[in-house]
Amino acid sequence: MESIIGVVKTTDGSIVVAGLYDHAPRILLLDMNGSVTATYEPEDPAAEGNSLLGICENTDGGYTLYFETALISYDITGTKKHGIDISQYSENLKTYYFQIIHITGRTYAFRNENNFFFINDNQTWDLSATAGNKFVSAYHKGQNTCVLTSGNGTVQIGVMDSLFTSVTYESSISESLHYIGTVFTGLPENGSHPANNGLSLYDIDASDGIPAKLFDWSQTGLPGYNVTYLADLGENRFLCSLRDESVLYMLRAGNNTIEKKLITVAGVKDFSFALDSYVSFFNANNDSYYAEIIYYDYEDTDRLKAELLTGQAPDVITLGATQIQLNENILTDLLPFVENDDSISRDDFFEPVFSLSLVNGKMLYAFDTFEYYTLVGRSGDVGDRYTWNMEDARELFQHSDHYTFNWWMTPEQLMGWAGVISLGEYVDLNTMTCDFENDSFISLMEFCKLAGNRLAPEGTRYDFEDNILLTFQCINSIYYPNYLIHNYGTRDISYIGFPNNTNKPGACIMDNSSGLSFAIPESTQDKQAAWTFVRAIYSPAWLEYDTNSFRSGFPMTKSSLDASIENALSSGEHDMIMTRDDIMRLLSAIEQTDSFYFADIKLFMIIQEESASFFSGAKTAEEAAHIIQSRISLYLSEQP
Numbered sequence: 081m082e083s084i085i086g087v088v089k090t091t092d093g094s095i096v097v098a099g100l101y102d103h104a105p106r107i108l109l110l111d112m113n114g115s116v117t118a119t120y121e122p123e124d125p126a127a128e129g130n131s132l133l134g135i136c137e138n139t140d141g142g143y144t145l146y147f148e149t150a151l152i153s154y155d156i157t158g159t160k161k162h163g164i165d166i167s168q169y170s171e172n173l174k175t176y177y178f179q180i181i182h183i184t185g186r187t188y189a190f191r192n193e194n195n196f197f198f199i200n201d202n203q204t205w206d207l208s209a210t211a212g213n214k215f216v217s218a219y220h221k222g223q224n225t226c227v228l229t230s231g232n233g234t235v236q237i238g239v240m241d242s243l244f245t246s247v248t249y250e251s252s253i254s255e256s257l258h259y260i261g262t263v264f265t266g267l268p269e270n271g272s273h274p275a276n277n278g279l280s281l282y283d284i285d286a287s288d289g290i291p292a293k294l295f296d297w298s299q300t301g302l303p304g305y306n307v308t309y310l311a312d313l314g315e316n317r318f319l320c321s322l323r324d325e326s327v328l329y330m331l332r333a334g335n336n337t338i339e340k341k342l343i344t345v346a347g348v349k350d351f352s353f354a355l356d357s358y359v360s361f362f363n364a365n366n367d368s369y370y371a372e373i374i375y376y377d378y379e380d381t382d383r384l385k386a387e388l389l390t391g392q393a394p395d396v397i398t399l400g401a402t403q404i405q406l407n408e409n410i411l412t413d414l415l416p417f418v419e420n421d422d423s424i425s426r427d428d429f430f431e432p433v434f435s436l437s438l439v440n441g442k443m444l445y446a447f448d449t450f451e452y453y454t455l456v457g458r459s460g461d462v463g464d465r466y467t468w469n470m471e472d473a474r475e476l477f478q479h480s481d482h483y484t485f486n487w488w489m490t491p492e493q494l495m496g497w498a499g500v501i502s503l504g505e506y507v508d509l510n511t512m513t514c515d516f517e518n519d520s521f522i523s524l525m526e527f528c529k530l531a532g533n534r535l536a537p538e539g540t541r542y543d544f545e546d547n548i549l550l551t552f553q554c555i556n557s558i559y560y561p562n563y564l565i566h567n568y569g570t571r572d573i574s575y576i577g578f579p580n581n582t583n584k585p586g587a588c589i590m591d592n593s594s595g596l597s598f599a600i601p602e603s604t605q606d607k608q609a610a611w612t613f614v615r616a617i618y619s620p621a622w623l624e625y626d627t628n629s630f631r632s633g634f635p636m637t638k639s640s641l642d643a644s645i646e647n648a649l650s651s652g653e654h655d656m657i658m659t660r661d662d663i664m665r666l667l668s669a670i671e672q673t674d675s676f677y678f679a680d681i682k683l684f685m686i687i688q689e690e691s692a693s694f695f696s697g698a699k700t701a702e703e704a705a706h707i708i709q710s711r712i713s714l715y716l717s718e719q720p
Contacts, residue, residue: 086135088143094156096143098135105132105145107158124160125152136180136188144188146180151188162186169199340370341606343613344394346384347373354596355398362616369609371396385719391603395610398597408439412600415443417611424618428637433589436676447597448617449633452555452670453501454587456564459572461549466577466585466672470523473579474530482549483536489552491532491695492688497552498524498578499687501588504675505580507683512716516709520581522701527579529695550576556592556632558641558648561666562658571662575669588675592633634670686711 084099095110105125109118122145125132134146142155149167154160164186181189187200347355355373363370374394376384387393388410415438418426426434433450437443462476477484485494506521507514536548553560565571578586591597598614600607616622618637635641645663648656687708694704 085132088135088137090137090141090143090156091139092141092156096135096137096156098132098143098145100132109156120158122152122154122158122160124163134180136182138182139184144180144182151180164188164200166199340366340368341609343369343371343396343609345371345373345613346394346397347375348377348398358596358617358622361622362613365621366612366616369612371613388601388603391601393601393603395600395604395606396613397599397601408442408444410602411444412602412604412607412610413442413444414446414600414611414614415441417607417615418443421611421615424615424637428618428639430634430636430638430641432671432673433634433636433676436589436674437591445591445597445599446614446617447591447595447636448622449556449592449595449635451590451592451633452587452666452673453497453590454553454555454575454577454585454669454673455550456553457550457574457576458568458570459574460570462574462576464572464574466575466587466669467583468576468579468586469581469583470527470579473527476549477530477534480549482547483540484531484534484549485536486548486551487536487538487540489531489535491528492692494531494552495525495528495691495695496684496688498528498586499691500590500677500684501578501586501675502580503677503683504588505582505584507712507716512719514709514712514716516705516712517702518705521708522705523581524578525691525694525701525704528691532695555666556634558634558644558663559658561662562648562656565658565662566655571658573662573665575666577673584675585669585673587669587673588677589670589673590677595633682715683712686715 082100082102084097087095087097089095097108097110099106099108105122107120107122108116111117125145125147130147130149132145132147136144136146138144138153142153142161144151144153149165151164151166152160153162179191181191183189183198185200187198190197190199345355345359359371359373384393384397388397415426418424437445437447461480461482502521502524506516506518531550540548553564561571561573564573575587580586596617598617600610600614604610623635623640635644645660648658648663649660690704690708690711693699693707694701699707
């Protein structure tokens with residue numbers, strides 16, 4: 081389905097999703113678990129050229145679709161019950177429509193911010209909001225129609241009987257509200273969709289007619305970005321669309337929320353899209369715990385460091401929230417939790433990456449995806465190999481007429497990436513010590529300077545030119561071989577890596593910075609509860625929930641990796657020319673890699689900044705390496 085127009089739960093207990101597929105109306109029927117039970121095109125849709133604009137549940141069962149010039153009522157099988165020609169009102173309704181409601185029989189209501197508009201076969205009623213107020217939403221129940229207006233810091237609920245006589249109750253709630261189904265949902269004052277302030281639910285069945293707050297998701301990490309539709313499924317279960325109108329999410333607001341055990345999670349303010357989504361998923365699918373994000377300012381980790389040292393840190397921390405490397409005695413070994421968990425085992429992981437991520441045999445971090453960083457070239461140009469040294473590089477550059485890199489890969493930029501990839505060789509995260517004053521690192525700087533003297537002219541596109549030898553790649557998808565084959569014009573791709581003097585692949589595997597990476601501090605009191613939160617990133621339910629994620633990366637588990645391969649090979653895209661052998665060639669290169677690095681932007685910047693003095697001629701390679709050694713030693717000594 082390309083986009084969702086609306087979602088409702090009908091009086092006969094079905095969940096109906098109306099949307100568009102290939103620009104045509106499409107209906108999905110869901111069960112109470114959110115699984116699709118049927119899909120079909122509605123019978124006898126409005127005249128060709130009409131747009132599907134909305135859907136509402138019918139008070140007598142089934143649903144009605146709102147097209148530009150017609151209202152068509154259907155039973156739950158999609159069979160047409162009746163239709164109303166509204167072409168004479170279509171232009172007017174376009175200015176009214178924010179919401180459509182079935183009142184009774186062939187009578188419907190539309191509303192926008194300033195008006196409430198009734199329509200049936202014979203007549204219309206046009207109501208206006210009271211002075212200073214705006215219509216926010218409306219709902220029909222029994223013989224009464226309930227409308228909600230807000231303004232001047234107050235909320236008013238107007239109840240109209242079958243004769244549309246208005247009786248108004250004034251609520252004590254000072255925030256603006258939006259009514260959907262049988263709940264009110266909190267909205268910002270500007271009347272737009274729920275945003276960062278989260279989502280609140282209100283029950284209006286109280287005898288005094290004043291809404292009572294049922295549940296507040298803003299305190300449990302539910303992201304409120306573009307909460308487009310919300311359908312009440314009963315038993316405090318809801319189906320809604322968040323952020324993207326082509327994806328539905330199942331939520332649960334149990335009455336026992338207060339009894340759930342709290343799990344606190346460190347998150348980076350303004351950089352927590354993936355974490356927000358994951359916390360939302362966890363809270364909606366766990367009956368024993370709920371997670372709450374404690375936000376830290378980006379790149380300001382002093383407060384978190386102090387909390388870690390004093391045992392006051394959140395129950396779970398994210399690598400994105402810390403941007404620091406932590407001593408192993410501060411973090412809990414997660415491997416025993418994996419070994420004692422019935423839902424996952426070590427055998428479920430992609431072993432070449434999993435084993436590299438262990439520190440002294442301990443699983444200190446759990447991450448859901450990884451990336452592969454390396455240099456890439458054509459095998460015919462650079463050879464079919466995973467390792468090379470400076471002598472090989474000098475010979476290649478000397479006997480080739482090609483440029484080394486594209487114009488934007490300056491020596492400083494290249495050295496920053498080379499330093500990150502090679503950090504496993506120069507930094508010992510177990511002892512928090514480093515050694516950059518050695519021949520290998522100095523050779524690496526010399527390679528970057530040498531390569532920087534042979535860059536392509538500015539504006540050259542390496543991916544369509546034959547005269548460029550190498551490119552740096554962050555490979556984060558099973559589809560990447562297809563991209564490389566297209567852009568290099570050959571499937572003989574060499575994942576050659578950076579040259580070094582250790583006969584090791586000059587490549588590394590990294591946790592995915594746009595994914596999820598969790599650690600549990602040793603100070604966490606209930607580590608089993610924290611593990612319950614962490615392990616869910618490997619659950620099939622999360623993978624299904626997160627199908628519309630903007631994150632990338634290779635999945636950590638073998639089942640997910642195999643599924644990604646099969647999806648890629650069966651995608652049917654017109655430019656898909658890679659084969660299983662091409663993917664296996666990439667995975668073989670990854671398996672050769674023996675360096676794992678958790679990204680640290682500060683180390684990246686130190687190496688990039690100080691190597692620049694060597695590239696400019698201001699310092700020798702040895703002098704620049706000495707300064708890098710000094711700065712990184714100081715930085716590592718300051719880490720918890």
